[in-house]
Amino acid sequence: MTKNPxxxxxxxYFEEFLSPLGEVRINYEIPGEPRFVDIWFTPSTPETTASPELGILARIAATPCLLEPFRKQPTEREIRSCLGKLIHLEADLHRQANRDEETIAPDELPRLWIIAASCSDNLLNKLMAREDETWLRGIYFPSKVFLTGIIAIDKLPPTPETLWLRILGKGLIQQQAIAEVIALPKEDTRRSAVVKMLATWKVSIEVSSSIDAEERELIMNLSQAYLEWEQKTELRGVEIGKEIGKEIGKEIGKEIGKEIGKEQERREIVENFLLARFGELDSQLAAIVQPISNLPATEYALLLLQLSSLSREDLLARFE
Known part of the structure; x- marks a missing residue:
């Protein structure tokens, strides 16, 4: 289902951050409907969602929600499509509840969050969306009947509370957010996870068949994160090389370490691509990570480019 980097x-990204708080389903197909929800999140108990370090993202995750991220301003048609997913998902939940002779409380109904890099005042006016004083600037709500919130990343205040949403922005907004992530303590697990994902994002853009001006700017924004991740990966290899070097000589050990670092880098990229494409890395998919990593450079890049259109069965069959 993945269409672009x-x-x-x-x-x-959302799977990484929200998994500790509840169940995350990627590309969730609404039963009986040819519709796929980008991210469908169901929180665990309220206690587990108390994660103030995630800021607004934690508040969003306090209730069941559909997350629909957009790299550009969504069109009116795309917004209607998102609302359609919410309506069909709610209808399916009510059908399940009726079969089980249960009822769904209003606060258990899913909310739709449209997360857009930008959203014009004109579009917000058409949606009759307004800010709510209990939420931050840049977060808008149409009629309460629609159970929908719209996050305009370009209008969010640049505070720690919005960091984990601004990372999905564009241009200077994203550039500042990446710098803030890099500035976090190196022992911060969120920092290392995001740096790794940003690095993979950069690679996935670079293996695309064509790169436009906007994507070239994005690559520049991601370069700092990629460089740090690459150095960290190589350093891990060098450390291994040092141990080898004790037996076979320091210089040879150092060179072997660099090669090990490059191999680890390839493996991590493949693992991230498979996770994003199929939602999990089970034993069958894990078994083909190394064969993919061992492909010649041209075949390796081509496969990553084709991965979004390959079915699980076709991919596994290729490496059986």
Whole structure:
């Protein structure tokens, strides 16, 4: 279902951050409907969602929600499509509840969050969306009947509370957010996870068949994160090389370490692509990570480019 590098990154990103708080389903197909929800999140108990370090993202995850991220301003048709997904999902939940002779409380109904890099005042006026004083600037709500919130990343205040949403923005907004992530303590697990995902995003753009001006700017924004991740990966290899060097000589050990680092880098990229494409890395998919990593450079890049259109069965069959 993945269509582009941003789609891939955003799904993996929300899965990484929200999995500790509840169940994350990527590309969730609404039963009986030819519709796929980008991210369908169901929180665990309220206690587990108390994660103030995630800021607004934690508040969003306090209730069941559909997350629909957009790299550009969504069109009116795309917004109607998102609302259609919400309506069909709610209808399916009510059908399940009726079969089980249960009822769904209003606060248990799913909310739709449209997360857009930008959203014009004109579009917001058409939606009759307004800010709510209990939420931050840049977060808008149409009629309460629609159970929908719209996050305009370009209008969010640049505070720690919005960091984990601004990372999905564009241009200077994203550039500042990436710098803030890099500035976090190196022992921060969120920092290392995001740096790794940003690096993979950069690689996935670079293996695309064509790169436009906007994507070239994005690559520049992601370069700092990629460089740090690459150095970290190589350093891990060098450390291994040092141990080898004790036996066979320091210089040879150092060179072997660099090669090990490059191999680890390839493996991590493949693992991230498979996770984003299929939602999990089970034993069958894990078994083909190394064969993919061992492909010649041209075949390796081509496969990553084709991955979004390959079915699980076709991919596994290729490496059986």
């Amino acid at each position: 941003f789609d891939q990154f955003s799904k993996q």
